[in-house]
Amino acid sequence: MAKNTAEKTKKKIGLSTQIFIALLIGALFGVVIHYWIPSSYIKDTVIVEGVLYVVGQGFIRLMQMLVVPLVFCSLICGSMAIGDTKTLGKVGVKTIGFYLITTALAVCVALGSALLINPGRGLDMDAVQKGTVSSTTEATSLVDTLLNIIPKNPVQSMANGDMLPIIVFALFVGIMLAKLGTRGSVVANFFSQFNDVMMEMTMAIMKVAPIGVFCLIARTFATVGFSAFAPMLKYMGNVTLALAIQCLVVYQILLFVFTRLNPFKFIKKFLPVMGFAFSTATSNATIPMSIDTLSKKMGVSKQISSFTIPLGATINMDGTSIMQGVAVVFIAQAYGIPLTMGNLATVVVTATLASIGTAGVPSVGLVTLAMVLNSVGLPTEGIALIMGIDRILDMIRTAVNITGDAVCTTIVCHQEGSLNREVFNRD
Ligand code: ASP
Numbered sequence: 238m239a240k241n242t243a244e245k246t247k248k249k250i251g252l253s254t255q256i257f258i259a260l261l262i263g264a265l266f267g268v269v270i271h272y273w274i275p276s277s278y279i280k281d282t283v284i285v286e287g288v289l290y291v292v293g294q295g296f297i298r299l300m301q302m303l304v305v306p307l308v309f310c311s312l313i314c315g316s317m318a319i320g321d322t323k324t325l326g327k328v329g330v331k332t333i334g335f336y337l338i339t340t341a342l343a344v345c346v347a348l349g350s351a352l353l354i355n356p357g358r359g360l361d362m363d364a365v366q367k368g369t370v371s372s373t374t375e376a377t378s379l380v381d382t383l384l385n386i387i388p389k390n391p392v393q394s395m396a397n398g399d400m401l402p403i404i405v406f407a408l409f410v411g412i413m414l415a416k417l418g419t420r421g422s423v424v425a426n427f428f429s430q431f432n433d434v435m436m437e438m439t440m441a442i443m444k445v446a447p448i449g450v451f452c453l454i455a456r457t458f459a460t461v462g463f464s465a466f467a468p469m470l471k472y473m474g475n476v477t478l479a480l481a482i483q484c485l486v487v488y489q490i491l492l493f494v495f496t497r498l499n500p501f502k503f504i505k506k507f508l509p510v511m512g513f514a515f516s517t518a519t520s521n522a523t524i525p526m527s528i529d530t531l532s533k534k535m536g537v538s539k540q541i542s543s544f545t546i547p548l549g550a551t552i553n554m555d556g557t558s559i560m561q562g563v564a565v566v567f568i569a570q571a572y573g574i575p576l577t578m579g580n581l582a583t584v585v586v587t588a589t590l591a592s593i594g595t596a597g598v599p600s601v602g603l604v605t606l607a608m609v610l611n612s613v614g615l616p617t618e619g620i621a622l623i624m625g626i627d628r629i630l631d632m633i634r635t636a637v638n639i640t641g642d643a644v645c646t647t648i649v650c651h652q653e654g655s656l657n658r659e660v661f662n663r664d
Contacts, residue, residue: 255446255447256446256447256450256509256512256513257508257509257512258447259446259447259448259450259451259454260450260451260454260512260515260516262451263450263451263452263453263454263455263458263516264454264455264458266451266455266458266459267454267455267456267457267458267459267460268458268459268462270284270285270455270458270459271458271459271460271461271462272462284459285456285459285460288452289452289453289455289456289459290452290456292448292449292452293449293452293453293456295449296442296445296446296448296449296450296452296453297449297453297517297519297522299442299445299449300442300517300519300522300523300525300526301398301519301521301522303435303438303439303442303525304398304521304522304524304525305395305398305403306431306435307432307435307436307439307524307525308403308404308407308524308543308547309395309403309407310407310428310429310431310432310435311432311435311436311528311539311543311547312403312404312407312408312411312543312544312547313407313410313411313414313428313432314411314428314429314432314540314543315411315539315540315541315543315544316407316408316410316411316412316415316544317411317412317414317415317425317428317429327653328541328544328545328649328653329544331649331652332544332545332548332549332645332646332649333548333552335645335648335649336548336549336552336553336641336642336645337589339487339488339491339553339555339641339644339645340553340554340555340558340588340589340592340641341585341589342483342487342555343479343483343487343555343556343558343559343562343641344558344559344561344562344584344585344588344589345562345585346479346482346483346487346559346562347476347479347558347559347560347561347562347563347588348562348563348565348566348581348584348585350475350478350479350482350563351475351479351562351563351565351566351567352566354471354474354475354478355566355570356471356472356474356475356563356566356567356570357472357566357567357568357569357570357571358570385399385401385402386401386402386405387402387405388402388403388405388406391403391406394406398521401551401552404547404548404551408544414428435525436525436529439525439526439529440529443526443529446513449516450512450513450516453516453517454516457628457629457632461628461629472563472564472567472623472626473626473629473630475563475567476559476560476563476564476630476633476634477630477633479559479562479563480556480559480560480633480634480637483555483556483559483637483641484556484636484637484640485504488500488640488641488644489503489504491644491648492644492647492648495648495651495652496647496648496651496656498647498651498658498661499662502661502662503535503644503647503661506530506534506535506661507530507535507640507643509526509530510523510526510527510530510639510643511636511639511640512636513526514632514635514636514638514639515632515633515635515636516632517599517635518599518600518628518631518632518635519597519598519599519635520549520550520551520554520597520598520635520638520639520642521550521551521596521597521598522597523550523597523635523639524546524547524550527542527546527550527639527642527643528542528543528546531546531643531646531647533660534660534661534663535647535656535660535661536656536657536658536659536660536661537646537647537650537655537656537657538650538653538655538656538657540655541646541649541650541653541655542646542650545642545645545646545649546642546643546646549639549641549642549643549645549646550597550638550639550642551596551597552592552593553592553638553641553642553645554592554595554597554602554634554638555592555637555638555641556633556634556635556636556637556638556641557591557592557595557601557602557605557634557638558588558589558591558592559634559637560602560606560627560630560634561584561588561591561602561605561606561609562584562588564606564609564610564619564620564623565584565588565609565610565613565615567619567622567623568610568615568616568619568620568622568623569613569615571619571622572615572616572619574614574615576613580613583612583613584609584612584613587608587609587612587613588609590608591605591606591608591609592605597635597638599628599631599635600627600628600631602627602631602634603620603623603624603627606620607620
């Protein structure tokens with residue numbers, strides 16, 4: 238009996254809970270180190286830049302190591318299984334449609350809230366710490382963003398980790414394998430077995446996630462503390478509020494309207510993935526965990542998620558476009574430049590396109606912000622105003638980015654009739 242209870246308790250502290258506990262303790266540890274431990278060799282070099290950095294980065298690298306092979310194989314298997322190009326095309330068009338619409342909605346939420354809150358009004362420019370913008374001004378042009386979808390050399394794309402061209406190539410391979418049928422069975426089997434190996438590896442690496450998450454969060458707080466954010470509190474508050482509206486209201490309404498699933502249950506089950514995205518600020522690294530959670534806890538078919546999740550992690554960045562929408566208003570107000578209705582409409586379009594061009598790795602949203610600012614004639618130097626505090630917002634928006642992918646995936650899966658509601662409703 239006692240053993241039974243012990244087993245139950247052990248079972249209850251699942252991986253998700255462990256990740257959250259690690260997140261909280263890590264933040265606390267970081268704050269304690271930042272405020273209460275005086276600077277010393279042991280603190281700065283051994284703990285913060287030594288153990289915390291090495292273990293945290295090591296964990297991110299382990300997850301990143303999986304991304305290219307996992308996405309490549311699982312997409313081949315997914316498109317092979319969906320088989321005929323018609324269905325794949327239908328799922329693809331629907332998914333991209335959802336992704337674009339949710340991003341445009343996100344920009345509207347951002348602009349609406351920023352115009353109400355006026356985050357940049359009355360900003361004392363001298364009080365704001367300025368950084369350099371040189372590294373953030375090289376946004377890719379729109380035409381190039383579109384052309385880059387087609388890989389010139391798939392092997393090179395894989396070596397560079399460029400997700401969109403990899404997705405295109407993998408889809409092609411899968412469709413051709415489906416067409417070849419038994420003639421391609423050796424290659425097909427190889428990819429499906431390799432896919433199993435990658436999934437197994439994901440599970441193995443996830444076991445150390447709590448340690449990785451602890452180190453990542455602890456280092457962030459130990460380095461920055463709370464005070465670094467003080468001057469930008471209003472801007473941060475605005476971005477966070479808009480992100481919360483998108484994640485907790487817009488997505489959940491969409492989910493309920495299209496699928497009738499319980500939004501609270503969805504959030505509860507997806508929270509660990511959000512926590513993981515939060516601590517890594519990398520949509521790409523979250524792909525394996527997202528696919529796994531959607532399949533095991535929500536009953537979303539892997540055939541669909543293995544296509545839509547990597548695609549979403551690459552082109553659907555609602556959280557990023559929210560930051561960009563608020564940043565546009567913030568910078569315009571800080572520089573005293575009025576925004577017309579035409580300007581706002583342009584921002585909706587360019588921020589939506591910038592989300593396609595933003596890679597799912599930390600801080601890229603700041604780079605593509607240059608493209609959005611350019612489109613309405615705002616100075617890209619304005620990026621310097623928000624650079625210092627972007628890291629923490631990057632963490633929050635990445636969590637929203639991947640939640641958007643998961644919601645759209647669940648909706649599309651439901652519409653394709655491949656959602657297992659029994660799994661979703663299970664506790
Ligand atoms: N860190 C974000 C992501 O990976 C991208 C960004 O907004 O910089 O989703």
